[in-house]
Amino acid sequence: MSQSDWAYLSNDLIYVALALYALSFLSYTYETAFSIRANKISGDKHLDRSITTKSRKVASIVFLLATASLTLAVIARGISAERIPLGNMYEYSITGAMTFALAYLIIGLKFDLSWLGLPSSILILLILGTAITLLYRPSAPLVPALQSSWLVIHVSSAILSGGIFLLSNTVAGAYLWLDRVERKGVRGEFAKRFPSLESLDQLSYRLVAFVFPLWTFAVISGAIWAEAAWGRYWGWDPKETWAFITWILYASYLHARVTAGWKGRKAAWLCLIAGSSYLFNYVYINVWGSGRHTYSGL
Amino acid sequence: MSAPELGTTSLLRYLWRQLTSMRTALILLLLLGIASIPGSIFPQRTQSPLKVRQYFDDDPVGAKWLDRFYLFDVYGSPWFSAIYLLLFISLVGCVLPRSFHYFKEIFKAPPEAPSLLKTMEGFQVIPTSLEKADEWFKKNRFRISRTADSIAAEKGYLRETGNLLFHLSLIVVLLGIAGSSVFGMRGEAIVNVGERFINTPTNYDNLTPGRFFSLESLPTFTIRVNNFSASYDEKTSQALDYKLNVTTKESPNSSEVNQIVKVNKPLTFGSTRVYLQANGYSPLVTVRDSSGSVKFEGPVPFLPQDSNLSSIGAIKVPDMDPQVGFVSSFFPTAARDEVRGGFSSFPELLDPRLLFSVWKGDLNMDDGVPQSIYRIDTNDMERIGLWALSIGESYSFEVGSITFNGVVPWVNLQVVRDPGKQYALIGSILAITGLLISLFIRQRRIWVKEVGGKLEIAGLALNKLPGLEDEIAKMIKEIGDQK
């Protein structure tokens, strides 16, 4: 196969993944809607997830297939360009969506995450949709500044961290919403499908505790690379500045949990704020920002 | 009223204690994060001076106000430096006593059981003996101290080691950064292909030595730029590869070495490194006066304006009478359309063209104010011509002529001496290792006390990580008498 064949294959696989995620999203929606049954006589509604076991299974299998297709698309993109597919913002986005989906699947082996299927498939659809419509760039070689083995080390750790930050943000968001529901009274039938506040709190903390060292590594490897490519290891470039801010916010989050014993609502807010600074760095600095990290290809 | 001296010293002592508390250090660190935000919003003079100038052109009053608050020089501003300096003092003041404290802590035996275990975490009463608890603690490698009827046990001392490591390494990082800025230097020089760069102060276009860097100690290397090749994607003009061939000499009498420099592969001379920063073109021109004698000859570096290397430049001939200057543009591949007029459509030299207007009068070069080499101050000059040349062509004007002989590429070499960087790197890796250890190692105490033939058990999680209750439950399962 020629390079452009691989590029076309990658694009086709992205569309296949998009269709499958949409299908998975629909099955999750169906599952969500039909697991609540109204009692014929009294009209009371109640949650009975055993009714929808089948559709839940379908949804998660389709999600798995979608992720497989996305992963193949990323690999094909890499083969077409003869390099790691991390050269412009279209590629960061599809790779980021892939790490998000893989993190969801892998963590799903240990915890039941089927309640997260609906928001996750929506998020992935959004990321892939934006990537295809707004960020798409044909497969091309790297600019000279990126021709370094640090590209693999630095960017993949940064993007991988991003995928997991996004997951922990989704969980923290779910926490804050359920917390509001519970403060108003008992959970409605719809909210009952979600796990307890306690376990959501723990899950988002564990995710952050897991990626924080990886994120630290991404920033330090960036500094080492910057020394080789730009002649200085730190220069307050906008991307560097926001990486620093994100790092400080996540460090404060961990610190607040461990030494001040923050939990629950306050911790979830801090987690969301820290995650937003990552997203801001990704979206704003890549699209509108200036500085030396202008590799988005936009 | 109290004696003023006592008041001041105690106030000072109070302030010092506040400044050097862990909380203040953390707040300052957070403040440093917040203070760095404006620098990512407004263009910075050190990074993009042209954008700053644009700001001043677009909105002079607003820009002046922003400038008053140093928003174009955030990272060198007094308020940013103040936070940085306070953080430094706070850290040193906090770290040294703390390190001492942590160091002692590492070897300490756990403190005796509190008199009321009931109020501690995971309190339980179980039927078993002190001996069994003792055995369990030893098997699980707790550090213990025993009295007749109680045992205090502690585990996770590595957390203190981590803390110590974190705080001490931060000082290493800060010293590394400071060392680079006082003992280091950085400078830039534009070198035409075919020329030689000798590392002396006068050969730099700009040079910023650190406070304690003496210019005499510049290493005596030379770099001859033999060849520079750049390749570009034919459709998008995106650069594919830059390759610079040089011949270097470490010192005047060492032997010559041929080397290749790339964007990610700088040259190294001891602790000085030389980076390939930018590239452009220098048109080769000859300027003659009306009698035909050569008044200027050689390459003139032009400044690229876009990714197709459309460039602007200035050819100044102060030796002519009257003085003559050429305000010029250079296009490596000349093209023309309705909207943009002349422009370059590709970065390689496919159809090079030199465009210029000719000015005569006073170049204003003698008034001591440093001038840009790319621009001409035409206030005291008169325009006497306008033309475009291809290679080999000449143009005659009122007082002389100019010939466009050819083009050579130039490269911008950035020379950096950064003696503190290894310390900053090692320090930050150690600091982060320490931080992770202190955040994720569970340090906890468990106490047992014999009361009326039974054992009271309770504990304390020193950092509030979960897991103590489970551990106590496990201990009880393993040592409890199954009666």
Ligand code: HEM
């Ligand atoms: C101190 C130095 C550096 C820091 C702190 C840093 C930080 C970051 C961060 C936080 C990201 C994450 C993705 C995002 O939020 O957008 C990132 C991505 C990236 N970095 Fe760096 N970086 C540094 C140096 C470098 C160098 C020297 C290069 C290349 C010459 C580079 C190339 C990239 C690329 C290509 C990406 C990918 C995606 C993107 O721009 O978002 N970085 N960097």
